[in-house]
Amino acid sequence: MSEALARHRAGGKRLLDLTASNPTECGFAHDNETILAALRNPAALRYEPNPKGLESARLAVRLYYSTRGAAISADDMVLTTSTSEAYSFVFRLLCNPGDELLIPAPSYPLFGFLADIQDVKLVRYPLVYDHGWQIDFHSLQQAITPRTRGVIVVNPNNPTGHFVKEKELAKLNELCAAREMALIADEVFLDFALSDARQVTFAGNAGALTFAMSGLSKIAGLPQMKMAWVISSGPEKLKRQAMERLEVIADSYLSPNAPVQLATPVFLAQRHGFQKQVMARIRKNLEGLDRQLALQKSCTRLEVEGGWYAVLRVPAIGSDEELAIELLTKRDVYVHPGHFFDFATEGYLVLSLIAREEEFAEGIRRVLSAV
Ligand SMILES: Cc1ncc(COP(=O)(O)O)c(C=O)c1O
Numbered sequence: 494m495s496e497a498l499a500r501h502r503a504g505g506k507r508l509l510d511l512t513a514s515n516p517t518e519c520g521f522a523h524d525n526e527t528i529l530a531a532l533r534n535p536a537a538l539r540y541e542p543n544p545k546g547l548e549s550a551r552l553a554v555r556l557y558y559s560t561r562g563a564a565i566s567a568d569d570m571v572l573t574t575s576t577s578e579a580y581s582f583v584f585r586l587l588c589n590p591g592d593e594l595l596i597p598a599p600s601y602p603l604f605g606f607l608a609d610i611q612d613v614k615l616v617r618y619p620l621v622y623d624h625g626w627q628i629d630f631h632s633l634q635q636a637i638t639p640r641t642r643g644v645i646v647v648n649p650n651n652p653t654g655h656f657v658k659e660k661e662l663a664k665l666n667e668l669c670a671a672r673e674m675a676l677i678a679d680e681v682f683l684d685f686a687l688s689d690a691r692q693v694t695f696a697g698n699a700g701a702l703t704f705a706m707s708g709l710s711k712i713a714g715l716p717q718m719k720m721a722w723v724i725s726s727g728p729e730k731l732k733r734q735a736m737e738r739l740e741v742i743a744d745s746y747l748s749p750n751a752p753v754q755l756a757t758p759v760f761l762a763q764r765h766g767f768q769k770q771v772m773a774r775i776r777k778n779l780e781g782l783d784r785q786l787a788l789q790k791s792c793t794r795l796e797v798e799g800g801w802y803a804v805l806r807v808p809a810i811g812s813d814e815e816l817a818i819e820l821l822t823k824r825d826v827y828v829h830p831g832h833f834f835d836f837a838t839e840g841y842l843v844l845s846l847i848a849r850e851e852e853f854a855e856g857i858r859r860v861l862s863a864v
């Protein structure tokens with residue numbers, strides 16, 4: 494797939510990119526003046542090292558959660574330069590080499606690299622689809638061994654778009670609390686829900702030791718600013734110990750830079766305009782997809798509750814990768830094959846719903862005419 498993509502790019506032909514998920518390249522308007530002005534804060538000329546990150550930035554993150562109804566303390570938070578870095582810190586905090594973490598399948602393909610770097614072994618637990626996605630708790634329990642240190646959840650998950658439900662949260666708490674395992678919740682897409690119902694957040698979750706992570710990459714569409722965070726919660730003693738150790742890890746790097754930390758309150762405040770544009774794009778692309786799907790019989794899409802992706806069910810005649818390569822070489826359309834996200838079987842393509850509307854519509858037309 495990578496080789497086919499490199500050849501296509503080298504050939505200079507136009508590509509309809511239905512994997513596009515870089516928010517700075519999908520035609521969304523940011524308030525550029527405000528963003529740039531926020532980076533010119535004279536306070537950035539002073540160095541004030543703080544392992545948790547500057548308090549002003551942490552208070553802005555706290556405010557973000559309070560608007561979602563989650564009460565968290567800025568003292569229970571560590572700022573990092575990305576959610577990926579937050580994962581690394583938490584992996585190092587919880588695991589000795591060879592210890593295990595449970596990850597959902599299908600899900601986001603970055604975990605493997607992050608875990609390898611920290612010598613952590615990943616064990617998959619399946620999500621099952623039956624008119625919507627849910628956690629297969631039986632399989633999750635069977636995947637637990639004496640070396641399991643925690644369960645990772647992505648809420649909503651990438652690419653399935655499934656939000657964790659209250660009942661699932663209660664079960665996860667029960668399981669983790671009983672075995673002194675931690676919950677690691679990646680909530681970078683939390684704000685991108687298709688329904689108005691209030692979604693569960695793990696920030697401040699009290700039922701088990703919990704690390705909730707998010708950042709500006711998706712929430713504010715500013716991945717280049719490199720600002721994210723991890724929030725600890727749970728039983729007081731476990732949380733306190735975890736924070737003390739997280740502080741040591743964070744203090745060893747002191748990663749986030751001063752200008753971005755100082756600008757974080759402004760970046761967070763301007764998320765609303767960005768999120769509005771993204772949700773409008775996602776809704777339009779989904780409607781367009783459904784219109785085209787209604788005209789044929791071989792493909793369907795799975796239900797989406799939130800996030801930036803849709804999963805297309807396609808006939809599993811060959812492998813998903815062969816199909817994706819064919820779409821690339823013969824139709825100039827780039828889609829991700831399901832196996833990239835650890836789907837258990839063939840027959841899935843993953844589409845980015847934030848791709849530009851005309852490109853998305855034409856890309857879908859070509860995909861549907863090819864399968
Ligand atoms: C589920 C999920 N978590 C984390 C990230 C990475 O976020 P960050 O840029 O903060 O490392 C991504 C990026 O696509 C993602 O999809």
